[in-house]
Amino acid sequence: MKKLMLGACAAALIAIPLVGYSVAGTDNKSGERLSDAQVRTLLEKQGYEIIRLKHDSDEIEVYVKRNGETWELELDPVTGNIREQERKH
Numbered sequence: 001m002k003k004l005m006l007g008a009c010a011a012a013l014i015a016i017p018l019v020g021y022s023v024a025g026t027d028n029k030s031g032e033r034l035s036d037a038q039v040r041t042l043l044e045k046q047g048y049e050i051i052r053l054k055h056d057s058d059e060i061e062v063y064v065k066r067n068g069e070t071w072e073l074e075l076d077p078v079t080g081n082i083r084e085q086e087r088k089h
Contacts, residue, residue, distance in 0.1 A: 039053060043064060048062075048066045061074055063088070
């Protein structure tokens, strides 16, 4: 029984990072930074309207609009995952 539980836990630990990667919606396996076009496509598929996009050394900062609200998003430059989001007033 312990071996079965250990196997199930190991499988879950392997699957968790894969789920996070697929949420980003990119197939960027090269480790290269996303281009402006890739970021735009990724966010537009999620219903965002891009207002401003800026690449910094360690993140991509994007101002977007969705459902009448403006947001500032900080994205991982390789995966496109949203690291932080802040609603602007």
